[in-house]
Amino acid sequence: MTALSSEAAPPPGRTFLSKVADLRAWLFLVILVIFFETWAQTVYGVTFVGNTYNLQSIGIFATAPLLLALGQTFVIISAGIDLSVGFTMGLAAVVSAHMANLGASHLGLPPFLSMLLGIVSGVAVAFVPGLVNGWLIARLRVPPFIGTLGMYGIARGAAYLIAGGMTVPVSNAWFAWIGNGRIAGVPILVIIAAVVVLIMHYMLSQTRFGQHTYAFGASRVAAVRSGINVGKLTMRIYLLAAVCAGLAGALYSGRFAAGAAQAGEPLLLSSIAAVVIGGASLFGGSGNIAGTVAGALVIAVIEYGLVFINVEPFWQFIAVGVVIIISVLVDQSQRKLLGGRVDE
Amino acid sequence: MIQRRSFLGLMGAATAAAGTGSLVLPAAAENKKHTIALVPGLTTDAFYITMHRGADAAAEALGQDLLFQGASEWNVTLQVPVLDAVIARKPDAILIAPTDKVQLVEPLKKANDAGITVVCVDTFIGNGVFQTGAGDADFPISYVASDNVLGGVMAARALAQSIGEKGKVYVSNVKPGVSTTDQREEGFKQEMANHPDIEVLETQFNDDDANKAAAQVQAVIGRVPDLAGVFGANLFSASGTANGVKQAGKQGEVKIAAFDAPQSVVQELKDGTFEIVIAQHPAEIGYFGVVAAYAHLTGNPVPTHIGTGFTVMTKDNIDDPNVSKYLYTG
């Protein structure tokens, strides 16, 4: 029997390089923080990162785009894209505001239960676009870009219709507390985001669902031949993205004391950018939650930091664009050098 | 011969205010029914819904037909096809809130070439100065809008007063290049120049994202802890800024002047979220737009610019029906 020799082992050093490449979003983050800290110290004689207030502000700022990006991470790893999450968030924001109001006015619920009703309704209504996206993509084999673009329009229309062309004010102390309160100095929004991050990390790295999402993104054929029910998998992926958007929408209503149909629209591109900066490839098969968290923080730190150090606002767009391009270039050169990525 | 109706008094007053002479309304006796189309910047916004109501009222009073067609989003590439479809129906006049100063010139020229009277409402094409014989965007017969520079001036005056005529302020704006919000900022800065103890900081652009507007005010407060006030040049700028101020624990210390007045501002004025709200009069814009188109169609001269007014709302006057009637309704 001829030995298939141990040259099978990949070149040494690969692990170190790929680990560095996987952590590049965190590396960006550290560089950015050093940059802003130096600038703030030099020009204003104040600290940027040593200031709890700044950390809280950035945390709150990053929450909504991060929630969208977490669901989007699964979608992008599966080689898809979900363009509808922004308006799914808006739809959820409007519905949760309406339902929280309704709970108090028509059902006579106490504020805490009205808030719960609002949040649950917001998340629940997000099931509709999520399932429809999944159905279009999985069963009718509509390309994700087209299917979710259609849903983008539908969710938007529905959100505006339900809102009646206005924002929907909601007056509920508990809801406002969820959106604006703090526990031991940590904004509740940040606590919620952290819990969702842990759940998403678990789902992606430790469950069959996560593992199959990676496999499906790399090779649909491999997934099908391995007996994975790719239709069901696709439904679940888009449902998850929508549920994350639904939660973001409900929290928006609490925070701003009003649901707005256009609440999530400006966040769509940020959420995709966060996933890409975090190391995912739009061709599918790679990405991870820790990277996405770093990606969302990179964007938030750039946008907050540039205002903090009083730089001309237009630099924000340029800076985010540059980071995205660097990120993609790093990814491509890594693929060339190393021929692939590890599975978590 | 000329049969004046009761609303013409109002009309005269408005045109006099705009300093452009009289607007003579012809006889309803001519009795020809014109079709006037209103193409808003977006159909889903309370501002334009209220404008539509005003236009409807005028059309009904004049016995004209009104079409209302638009895109659900503020977007040139969505508005142009709607406009083309409206032109294809050959109305006698089109009232439009163009979503871009430049890109709507050619599409509207098609309407003008087809003999359709064009009136700009709320926003404009070219430089907003019409019927001068100069340039290629002067063909609309009139521009009917809030005087946004004046709106900015009014916001500045009210904000200056509420911060005690001293301190640092800035404008939270949507994005550069939108005629109306640019003019509000211009008016605000112009007026603030007359208040020597008030310093106007760099404008922050938020892309109509409340989340970003909130983060920006938090960052500014981080650097400038004695920030005294912010002018939110549109609704999301103002509500996002208000939330950021709340998150920073500065509610009441940093005063916010908001622009535009949906119903929800009543509560926000009362709970101190906003100190000041500048309400436009969108129903008047729609009303005067229809009247101007009708006047032109019936062979009467029309002023090339009609400016509509503002109402400054505070928690002290918001319960006054003469003030609260200017809240926008969907």
Add this chain to the structure above:
Amino acid sequence: MSEPLLSIRGVSKYFGGVHALEDVSMDLKAGEVVALAGDNGAGKSTLIKAVSGVYKADRGEIRLDGTPISFESPQQARDRGIETIYQDLALADNLSIGANIFLGREPKRRAFGFLPVLDRALMADAAQETMRRLDFHVDRLEAPVSAFSGGQRQAVAIGRAIYWNAKVLIMDEPTAALGVPEQRKVLALVMALKEQGKGVIFISHNLGDIFAVADRIVVLRRGIKAGERVPAETTSDEIVRLMVGG
């Protein structure tokens, strides 16, 4: 003479009026490699799809270990020990060898005594053990399979099949996309499978490969079995004549 592992008797398959397979019979014993030869459209892939559960035969009978089988899906065939290794391998390139072996049936363990998580250690151990059985040594078990060469990836695909105790392996053009050295390694793998008592159906266009590994050669032409030969008693010329007819 022992009972054949796989016995195909009089199998026919029609697509509309086209006879893709007509009354084909063949046997496969444990520890035997049977090569399927034939020109394009001769019915090779229809035959293996009938065995692997993609198609149902319209007539005839297939027995596995003496029991008649009729699969509704490839998954059922796989559950009974019939694995197909396609030319394109269908590996998830971004996953490790272990993750590919277990794709679709990942093992779990409980972290902290309650939280079900993927058992990566078990997957890595199984990967190492399986690769060792194929004389294929890897020490970078968490590396994605895209990091490996074509022959090595072929070994991963085969390893996946044998880990799940496949009795019958159907290999569709396993050497087609490979360079010469890699082709040799794959042929060595086929011999290794034979030694382990697997039955292998080996499809190839390359007569050199066929003569190197096959115990018997079944030639198909236009859906009909044109002949069956033992390599020692035939020549390439004869096989080609059977393939093209005349």
